[in-house]
Amino acid sequence: MVNKRYEAGENVPTDICSVPAAEDVLTFAVPVEVYHGYGSAKHVYPTEQIERVSDLFVTDGEPAEMTVADEVRLYTIPHDALR
Numbered sequence: 001m002v003n004k005r006y007e008a009g010e011n012v013p014t015d016i017c018s019v020p021a022a023e024d025v026l027t028f029a030v031p032v033e034v035y036h037g038y039g040s041a042k043h044v045y046p047t048e049q050i051e052r053v054s055d056l057f058v059t060d061g062e063p064a065e066m067t068v069a070d071e072v073r074l075y076t077i078p079h080d081a082l083r
Helices: none
Strands: 004-006 026-028 032-036 044-046 057-059 072-074
Touching: none
Parallel strands: 044 072
Antiparallel strands: 004 032, 026 057, 032 044
């Protein structure tokens, strides 16, 4: 069951991922679904297949250098495609 859905252009919560520069805003580049796992684990799936996990995010319109939070797993394939 999806716990949260984010659309492209929405800000990425810092408990998922952040960028080193405080003035940069990290947003989702594609729509994603976030599933919560055991404990504080989060699984982030795009709604359509992408090439690289870095394709999930952008900073001010550019590909982002980011830091993924502990217990967060990023995927390139939609959750339903893995079933």
